[in-house]
Amino acid sequence: MEKISCDVLVIGGGPAGGVSxxxxxxxxxxxxxxxxxxxxxxxxxxxxxxxxxxTLGSSEKDVGSCGAxxxxxxxTLLGQVKDIDFTGKIAFTNNEAIHFDKxxxxxxxxxxxxxxxxxxLVLDGVFTVAKNKELIDKAKDYIDTKTDIVVVGTGFIxxxxxxxxxxxxxxxxxxxxSTHILKGAFDAEIAVQAENILLNAxxxxxxxxxxxxxxxxxxxNIVNAVKxxxxxxxxxxxxxxxxxxxxxxxxxxxxxxxLGDYGGIWVDEYMRTANHDIFAVGDCSxxxxxxxKTASKVMLASTSSAEGRVAGSALYGIQYIxxxxxxxxxxxxxxxxxxxxxxxxxEDEAIESGMDVVVGTFSGxxxxxxxxxxxxxxxxxxxxxxxxxxxxxxxxxxxxxxxEMINIVGLMIEMGLSVYKVMSMQVATQPMLxxxxxxxxxxxxxxxAMKKIEA
Amino acid sequence: MEKISCDVLVIGGGPAGGVSxxxxxxxxxxxxxxxxxxxxxxxxxxxxxxxxxxTLGSSEKDVGSCGAxxxxxxxTLLGQVKDIDFTGKIAFTNNEAIHFDKxxxxxxxxxxxxxxxxxxLVLDGVFTVAKNKELIDKAKDYIDTKTDIVVVGTGFIxxxxxxxxxxxxxxxxxxxxSTHILKGAFDAEIAVQAENILLNAxxxxxxxxxxxxxxxxxxxNIVNAVKxxxxxxxxxxxxxxxxxxxxxxxxxxxxxxxLGDYGGIWVDEYMRTANHDIFAVGDCSxxxxxxxKTASKVMLASTSSAEGRVAGSALYGIQYIxxxxxxxxxxxxxxxxxxxxxxxxxEDEAIESGMDVVVGTFSGxxxxxxxxxxxxxxxxxxxxxxxxxxxxxxxxxxxxxxxEMINIVGLMIEMGLSVYKVMSMQVATQPMLxxxxxxxxxxxxxxxAMKKIEA
Numbered sequence: 001m002e003k004i005s006c007d008v009l010v011i012g013g014g015p016a017g018g019v020s021x022x023x024x025x026x027x028x029x030x031x032x033x034x035x036x037x038x039x040x041x042x043x044x045x046x047x048x049x050x051x052x053x054x055t056l057g058s059s060e061k062d063v064g065s066c067g068a069x070x071x072x073x074x075x076t077l078l079g080q081v082k083d084i085d086f087t088g089k090i091a092f093t094n095n096e097a098i099h100f101d102k103x104x105x106x107x108x109x110x111x112x113x114x115x116x117x118x119x120x121l122v123l124d125g126v127f128t129v130a131k132n133k134e135l136i137d138k139a140k141d142y143i144d145t146k147t148d149i150v151v152v153g154t155g156f157i158x159x160x161x162x163x164x165x166x167x168x169x170x171x172x173x174x175x176x177x178s179t180h181i182l183k184g185a186f187d188a189e190i191a192v193q194a195e196n197i198l199l200n201a202x203x204x205x206x207x208x209x210x211x212x213x214x215x216x217x218x219x220x221n222i223v224n225a226v227k228x229x230x231x232x233x234x235x236x237x238x239x240x241x242x243x244x245x246x247x248x249x250x251x252x253x254x255x256x257x258x259l260g261d262y263g264g265i266w267v268d269e270y271m272r273t274a275n276h277d278i279f280a281v282g283d284c285s286x287x288x289x290x291x292x293k294t295a296s297k298v299m300l301a302s303t304s305s306a307e308g309r310v311a312g313s314a315l316y317g318i319q320y321i322x323x324x325x326x327x328x329x330x331x332x333x334x335x336x337x338x339x340x341x342x343x344x345x346x347e348d349e350a351i352e353s354g355m356d357v358v359v360g361t362f363s364g365x366x367x368x369x370x371x372x373x374x375x376x377x378x379x380x381x382x383x384x385x386x387x388x389x390x391x392x393x394x395x396x397x398x399x400x401x402x403x404e405m406i407n408i409v410g411l412m413i414e415m416g417l418s419v420y421k422v423m424s425m426q427v428a429t430q431p432m433l434x435x436x437x438x439x440x441x442x443x444x445x446x447x448x449a450m451k452k453i454e455a
Numbered sequence: 456m457e458k459i460s461c462d463v464l465v466i467g468g469g470p471a472g473g474v475s476x477x478x479x480x481x482x483x484x485x486x487x488x489x490x491x492x493x494x495x496x497x498x499x500x501x502x503x504x505x506x507x508x509x510t511l512g513s514s515e516k517d518v519g520s521c522g523a524x525x526x527x528x529x530x531t532l533l534g535q536v537k538d539i540d541f542t543g544k545i546a547f548t549n550n551e552a553i554h555f556d557k558x559x560x561x562x563x564x565x566x567x568x569x570x571x572x573x574x575x576l577v578l579d580g581v582f583t584v585a586k587n588k589e590l591i592d593k594a595k596d597y598i599d600t601k602t603d604i605v606v607v608g609t610g611f612i613x614x615x616x617x618x619x620x621x622x623x624x625x626x627x628x629x630x631x632x633s634t635h636i637l638k639g640a641f642d643a644e645i646a647v648q649a650e651n652i653l654l655n656a657x658x659x660x661x662x663x664x665x666x667x668x669x670x671x672x673x674x675x676n677i678v679n680a681v682k683x684x685x686x687x688x689x690x691x692x693x694x695x696x697x698x699x700x701x702x703x704x705x706x707x708x709x710x711x712x713x714l715g716d717y718g719g720i721w722v723d724e725y726m727r728t729a730n731h732d733i734f735a736v737g738d739c740s741x742x743x744x745x746x747x748k749t750a751s752k753v754m755l756a757s758t759s760s761a762e763g764r765v766a767g768s769a770l771y772g773i774q775y776i777x778x779x780x781x782x783x784x785x786x787x788x789x790x791x792x793x794x795x796x797x798x799x800x801x802e803d804e805a806i807e808s809g810m811d812v813v814v815g816t817f818s819g820x821x822x823x824x825x826x827x828x829x830x831x832x833x834x835x836x837x838x839x840x841x842x843x844x845x846x847x848x849x850x851x852x853x854x855x856x857x858x859e860m861i862n863i864v865g866l867m868i869e870m871g872l873s874v875y876k877v878m879s880m881q882v883a884t885q886p887m888l889x890x891x892x893x894x895x896x897x898x899x900x901x902x903x904a905m906k907k908i909e910a
Binding site: 023047310373415422451 | 510755789866
């Protein structure tokens with residue numbers, strides 16, 4: 001068994017692991033940082049759906065670069081940690097004994113499949129959206145030869161998969177346990193706008209139902225249909241299970257780390273386990289929501305990256321006070337040529353959490369005047385506490401500038417800004433790039449919320 | 456003389472006046488609000504350059520809507536206030552005596568032309584970029600029949616005019632007193648990127664020079680050339696003087712209001728003159744810079760709108776504490792298909808102001824992975840104080856998402872955020888809409904600035 005030594009060992013080469021390593025090297029340039037990862041070619045997770053349409057068209061175009069890791073002097077090793085001796089500070093692969101001083105778990109997440117359907121994963125034509133190039137290539141090759149596709153699950157990955165597949169002529173049916181798609185990120189009136197785009201793209205949507213059974217009519221190990229709880233049977237060549245992800249904690253469990261909510265590795269605010277030499281970041285760690293402070297299932301590469309920055313600078317003592325406490329849940333996506341984005345809590349979630357809130361909305365246009373070619377409608381909804389007007393959520397629909405606009409709302413939430421403060425905020429506006437200064441939609445929505453408080 | 460009565464009289468129907476009126480009506484629904492303005496059709500000021508190319512192509516497409524003013528019950532009157540009796544609270548037009556309780560000056564700005572060139576404004580072919588439909592129509596009709604254009608001044612309006620005119624085949628020469636275009640908003644290394652786009656669009660740029668004389672060779676009142684201080688003579692059919700704007704304070708001066716820096720009406724933080732029944736907002740008011748606290752010449756419809764919101768809610772006592780103190784100077788524009796944006800101070804300005812600063816920069820791509828179709832380079836530069844790392848300026852070059860990204864930086868500046876706080880901020884990232892989560896450029900630039908502080 002080969003003996004390897006490093007100061008900081010990072011298990012996992014996804015966004016959380018990569019950012020942890022880079023941040024660690026920046027903060028402690030004299031330390032040896034080693035990243036161990038399973039695959040030579042690591043997919044950029046959020047772009048996997050675009051492999052299936054013409055946007056990327058191939059997994060080769062979705063391979064993440066190692067960024068500056070190599071030039072920075074970060075070492076990488078292909079392999080899989082099988083066991084850890086915490087006392088001796090040694091991680092074992094099949095061939096190596098890696099001595100470390102600090103250890104960061106960044107083992108990510110794996111597709112979640114409901115127990116009742118797991119046995120059907122062996123059927124030809126049944127796939128998950130795994131963050132694994134080999135499995136994605138297999139799925140893509142199979143799907144390329146087929147026409148009828150069922151996508152189970154209507155979160156971001158499910159919706160993006162459905163749209164990409166429809167764009168290359170597949171006949172897609174989406175199945176959701178909820179009334180609306182993108183639940184958790186959008187309130188119904190906004191989700192409906194996205195649903196209409198799906199319908200116009202020829203995608204069939206079955207809501208409030210769930211897959212009861214995946215059927216292999218001929219007993220030949222090839223999927224033919226899905227049977228729903230409602231009794232409906234949908235014939236299909238392919239079933240894609242986009243039913244979420246679960247923390248990948250096989251190793252963590254084996255070595256006895258304490259798990260927190262939803263099965264993630266328990267960590268404190270600085271991403272430390274109870275043993276301060278052992279950290280966990282990204283999807284494999286347990287999280288709570290920024291506003292409601294309840295356990296959160298939300299998995300986002302952007303939040304994972306933020307966690308990597310926290311861990312990477314807290315390895316040898318806390319250098320910087322962490323700027324956030326919980327996952328804000330900031331999402332964005334394109335559905336057709338319309339961008340949908342969300343930050344913080346939805347109105348529904350706020351009410352369910354027992355919060356007393358007001359909502360301010362504003363409909364405008366993303367260019368000014370509206371005669372600027374390519375101008376699109378823009379809609380902003382802000383959710384604020386009735387007492388004090390603190391902004392706790394926002395949803396924006398519009399052109400592709402929406403992807404950065406939601407980051408303005410995210411920052412407002414992170415900073416605890418109130419609608420009173422936002423009322424007079426200064427912004428840049430330009431005819432070709434933004435809405436009008438007189439009707440800048442985030443400010444206008446804040447004013448509308450303010451008026452509700454004072455009504 | 457007709458007698459009219461209102462509670463709040465707003466003089467001027469541009470962005471500042473319009474927002475003041477709407478905000479006043481929202482805050483004081485029982486009050487009569489009257490806006491008096493000079494023109495039936497008011498141009499959207501920032502989009503005037505786009506009238507001259509194919510983007511809008513006609514001033515009719517750049518006419519601002521009155522928004523919700525009419526439906527909200529705000530009255531408007533066409534006319535011009537000629538005198539004011541502050542004691543009796545009456546404003547006089549040629550035909551009306553308007554009794555008011557509160558008065559808001561929103562008389563805007565007028566093109567500034569250097570004294571030495573003012574006499575040449577009578578020549579055919581010499582134009583300013585006036586916020587006046589009739590004058591713009593006249594300029595456009597004239598320019599449409601000509602080929603050679605000289606644009607004097609290389610601020611945002613000058614650059615946008617030059618690009619639009621070049622896009623419809625005009626032979627454009629830009630003349631600037633500075634070494635680089637867009638001075639004040641961008642540091643040299645970024646301005647150069649915009650200059651290269653201008654050059655590639657066939658625009659000639661003469662820097663470090665200035666127009667000494669506008670020449671009418673044949674004495675027929677038609678411009679033929681400009682003579683520069685360097686001795687150069689540039690033959691031309693048209694001269695567009697885009698040399699900035701000055702506060703329109705003719706009326707304010709006549710009625711004896713105190714003027715502040717750069718000739719704007721002096722106002723306190725709540726946009727009140729010394730007489731708390733009289734307010735001034737927008738370009739006609741005097742301003743200071745948010746960071747340096749020195750007098751500011753920057754005129755932006757977005758800041759004017761923010762001022763209108765402040766004034767409109769402080770008419771009958773201060774309802775909301777103002778969220779900003781000074782003009783942040785947030786700009787954005789498109790040069791070709793590249794967006795350039797800036798907020799706060801530039802590195803040059805910071806150094807000239809005697810500030811001890813660090814700079815963090817990051818070059819990335821505005822989509823992820825970079826293979827996403829249409830991905831463009833993205834460059835972020837942040838300027839922060841060396842002591843404490845407070846973010847005081849930012850410049851971004853990239854795709855059209857840049858127009859909203861700079862508003863994230865603007866909010867950071869307004870809130871006094873430090874690079875230490877930004878290091879771990881949460882953002883939304885999505886392949887089709889933003890840079891990668893691992894390399895989100897605002898966060899990366901903040902980290903780079905942090906490292907400089909600690910180097």
